Amino acid sequence: MNGTIRRIGGCTLELVQGDIVDQDTEAIVNAANKWLAPGGGVAGTIHRAAGPGLWEECKRLGGCETGEAKLTSGHRLRAKHVIHTVGPLYSGGPRDPESSGPAGIYTQKEPKFPKFSLFLFDKRV
Numbered sequence: 001m002n003g004t005i006r007r008i009g010g011c012t013l014e015l016v017q018g019d020i021v022d023q024d025t026e027a028i029v030n031a032a033n034k035w036l037a038p039g040g041g042v043a044g045t046i047h048r049a050a051g052p053g054l055w056e057e058c059k060r061l062g063g064c065e066t067g068e069a070k071l072t073s074g075h076r077l078r079a080k081h082v083i084h085t086v087g088p089l090y091s092g093g094p095r096d097p098e099s100s101g102p103a104g105i106y107t108q109k110e111p112k113f114p115k116f117s118l119f120l121f122d123k124r125v
Contacts, residue, residue, distance in 0.1 A: 020045070020046065024079070027079055027080065027083050034066070037058070066086045068085070
């Protein structure tokens with residue numbers, strides 16, 4: 001795996017190129033749907049690798065709204081936890097989140113963290 005390590009303040013940020021389900025880390029981030037259900041793409045890959053226990057745990061969480069995050073065990077993954085977060089959906093229309101300006105993105109009140117999402121793109125040549 002190729003990686004880049006940067007120190008930012010008192011923290012270490014490591015960017016790694018590789019398969020998300022093979023990462024031996026505290027947590028991985030799942031770009032989830034609002035039901036936290038297995039699906040296609042990254043979410044489906046994570047659920048398949050983690051095994052059926054992940055979906056059983058997700059069902060007990062009652063879903064997740066855009067900008068929120070829910071934490072589960074990693075189950076059969078090498079990562080100890082999965083952070084499930086639901087990002088905004090973009091259609092290119094006037095009702096997209098960015099069309100309301102930055103205030104539409106930073107609305108999470110407790111805890112005081114901005115809403116976020118992680119998007120992963122994979123281009124195989």
